Amino acid sequence: MTQDAFSKTQITTASDQVFVDMRREIVEGSIEQGSKISEPELAKRYGVSRATLREALNRLESCYLIERKANVGCRVVALTAERLIEVYQVRSALEGLACRLAADNMAADEVQSLKQLLNQHLQTQRVKEGESYYQEAGDLDFHYRIIKASKNDHLIHLLSNGLYQLIRMYRVQMGMVGPRVSKAFDEHLAIINAIENHDGELAELLMKRHISASQANIQAKFERYQSM
């Protein structure tokens, strides 16, 4: 079944629940990056059998949060500078594409709704000065809307189920809060304008730059983090 990263999807089975729980714990760092995973231990902790746990592990592997080796076991993905660059290169290409498609497809009222969302975020931001949660959530929300507007289901799945948890893991564990708030807002605005004008080429370019800026930001933080 397709587990969406953003909207709350229906959780029907026990392995669904374990998957969602573990995903959160890994992204937030409760389960440490790079650490070995013991199946018997985790199965006991979540109160399920190993079969159920392994089902969840398989899905976590699909979204790149853990790595498996046959007859050896699972390990939580390790956050490295190299991987960060790799992931952002892919993200840039895919979200650039999504943005171009959105510019082609998005109807006028959808654009208006997106603009409204952005203004709303700005207001919330002003009120809750310094509070980082809203920024992160707002940013995610903005990107997710554009991704969905691409109307390309395969692309949507690839980004929201495949890449975004890993990206979030870097951001959360690096404690991304930051001075990029207002700048990011301007960039978002420029992207919306390009989409509104159905200028796919420009929208793609702007999105790629926006993501590059985000990468530079997090990368700097990562290097500072590693030198400690």
Next chain:
Amino acid sequence: MTQDAFSKTQITTASDQVFVDMRREIVEGSIEQGSKISEPELAKRYGVSRATLREALNRLESCYLIERKANVGCRVVALTAERLIEVYQVRSALEGLACRLAADNMAADEVQSLKQLLNQHLQTQRVKEGESYYQEAGDLDFHYRIIKASKNDHLIHLLSNGLYQLIRMYRVQMGMVGPRVSKAFDEHLAIINAIENHDGELAELLMKRHISASQANIQAKFERYQSM
């Protein structure tokens, strides 16, 4: 474990074997596209338990060859025109990126080796006139080398484990053999030249065009196929 789509990776476990076997059968159409999958039936057929089979099913889902619904079951992916377009849009973006990175990274001797491979394919092509297998394999080989030359492991995984089996499925089941042989060869050559000159921008552009041409080709075939 990471199952590579091209190079023959070590098969250690029973579910590995089932995964590889089923993958081939799905891609080649022995297991019909869109058909429902019965776990008990297939488990018996492959001579393994359901647990082992389900492990394989999970991996097949990761490379987009089957789709699961909770408490309902699995279904082989259905080949549709819409999905074909979606997949090729993603492929274009990702392989364009790979090609650009390859142009940045590839050493002179690697480029030479790739050129040699291409010439070799041309010769084989001339000898085995009309035989399509070599063309298909040659094309795959060429693309795979460039993908690997990107040196971006995440991208490599995404393409070779994620997208290529699905693309192959379309190509195989549409019976792609065809008049694009010599044209594709010229396009490949132009791409290599751009890479050799470390002109990443051009290499990316040419690769995207090459893939677009390939898409147009298979799409036409698909529409002809569907109208029958």
Next chain:
DNA sequence: TAACCATGAATTGTCGACAATCTTAAAGAA
């Protein structure tokens, strides 16, 4: 007739136990 509800069959999800493999640590040889 058509729509709706039981009931049973079949399928998927989950469990605990066994087999195969890897890891660790101790014992022995160079």
Next chain:
DNA sequence: TTCTTTAAGATTGTCGACAATTCATGGTTA
């Protein structure tokens, strides 16, 4: 000492059975 070998322990892979859910069939009612 250091490297190799071996045996015990622990971990993963696989199996068959049970529980929960869905699907198909037939019967009932409007």
